[in-house]
Amino acid sequence: MRIAFAGGGTLGSVTPLLAVAKAVRGRRPDAECFWVGTTYGPEARLVAEAGLEFHGISSGKLRRYLAWRNITDVFRIIRGVFDALALFRRRRPDVLVSAGGFVAVPAVWAAWIKRIPVHLHQMDIRPGLANKLSAPFAASMSVALERSTKDFSAKRPVWTGNPVRPGILAGSRDEARKLFSLEDGLPTALIMGGGTGAVTLNDLARQAAPLLAPNAQIIHLAGQGKTAPLKGAPGRYHQLEFLTEDMKHAYAAADLVVTRAGMGALTELAALGLPAIVIPIADSHQEENADHFADQGAAVVLSEKSLTAERLAEAILSLLRDAPRLEKLRSAMRQMNRPDAASAMAELILAAAERTVRGPTRQS
Numbered sequence: 001m002r003i004a005f006a007g008g009g010t011l012g013s014v015t016p017l018l019a020v021a022k023a024v025r026g027r028r029p030d031a032e033c034f035w036v037g038t039t040y041g042p043e044a045r046l047v048a049e050a051g052l053e054f055h056g057i058s059s060g061k062l063r064r065y066l067a068w069r070n071i072t073d074v075f076r077i078i079r080g081v082f083d084a085l086a087l088f089r090r091r092r093p094d095v096l097v098s099a100g101g102f103v104a105v106p107a108v109w110a111a112w113i114k115r116i117p118v119h120l121h122q123m124d125i126r127p128g129l130a131n132k133l134s135a136p137f138a139a140s141m142s143v144a145l146e147r148s149t150k151d152f153s154a155k156r157p158v159w160t161g162n163p164v165r166p167g168i169l170a171g172s173r174d175e176a177r178k179l180f181s182l183e184d185g186l187p188t189a190l191i192m193g194g195g196t197g198a199v200t201l202n203d204l205a206r207q208a209a210p211l212l213a214p215n216a217q218i219i220h221l222a223g224q225g226k227t228a229p230l231k232g233a234p235g236r237y238h239q240l241e242f243l244t245e246d247m248k249h250a251y252a253a254a255d256l257v258v259t260r261a262g263m264g265a266l267t268e269l270a271a272l273g274l275p276a277i278v279i280p281i282a283d284s285h286q287e288e289n290a291d292h293f294a295d296q297g298a299a300v301v302l303s304e305k306s307l308t309a310e311r312l313a314e315a316i317l318s319l320l321r322d323a324p325r326l327e328k329l330r331s332a333m334r335q336m337n338r339p340d341a342a343s344a345m346a347e348l349i350l351a352a353a354e355r356t357v358r359g360p361t362r363q364s
Helices: 014-027 043-049 069-091 104-113 129-137 146-155 166-170 173-180 199-212 247-253 263-272 286-295 309-320 323-334 341-358
Strands: 002-006 032-038 053-057 095-098 118-122 140-143 188-192 217-221 237-240 256-259 276-278
Touching (some): 002 014, 002 069, 014 032, 014 043, 014 263, 032 043, 043 053, 069 104, 104 118, 104 129, 118 129, 118 146, 118 341, 140 341, 166 247, 173 247, 188 247, 199 237, 276 286, 276 309, 309 323
Parallel strands (some): 002 095, 095 118, 118 140, 188 217, 188 256, 217 237, 256 276
8 A cells, every 4th residue: 555645845734744644654554655745845854754755846836926937837837747647657656645735736636647546635724726726636635624624515524633743742841951052940932934934934033032032042943044144143042944853842842932824833833732922924824824723712913014023022021921821822722732633634544545455446
């Protein structure tokens, strides 16, 4: 039995599927799992550390606004379809699993051409363009949020929740102190710019660092290739690109997390019960994700459009000083978690693969 997972460019669609791959291999140790990702994104390193075979294909992004790159990216997507067709001809997966992201689109289309069943997972509240383009070719679907079932009613999606890597639950504050040179007895804010880096959030984090340093220490994950020197950087400001195996320790050290509103990151915070300040990308689907968590009392949402470094620092310090409010956020955040999500998705995927193994309908 072979199972292909597709996702990358950013880590939002990658980390949940890594959790599913682990659950699949836990149930079927004989299953061969491999990954289809971008040739340029940060996912290759994470996938390799998870022990999965990685294959990069061409991919492009179709933007909802006029841009000359829409023209060139069409050709990248077409090339990606042929890359995926060649890969699937060699590796012959029994099912392809996608959670969105534009590298998944050519992989999904190639799977449909090869008559390989596709399982599609919808993470965000609002379906993204990649999943809209993929949904007509999906044989089965799962969704992170119950309210999303109505968006794909024709596919009869299963509400599973969003999978979380079990390894992130095993972090150590003591290990974090050593890794990041943290001080004892001082609160820690973890600021995450995402796997590819959010320029606005990164700039705000760097500008806020001198304002935070007298009363807190900062671990800033800027994203692949997005670190930048900070003149006069305070000793309590620790900037890195991103973390893989040591991410669990950064989470363990954090008293508060500042993040974008990708559902992958939010569900990891829910699994850990970590209070968060969420800064969604303006005018994007992330705003709906953020509002959903805020409505449940699980996060504080700040608008990117009006945010300054001073306001960000004030919000962080205000929360770090308010222990009762932090506890309320932790409690509400834990309620957003479905701990059986990876297991539920693994069952759906293995069932689809078994049907293919019993009666293959793929083209050679």
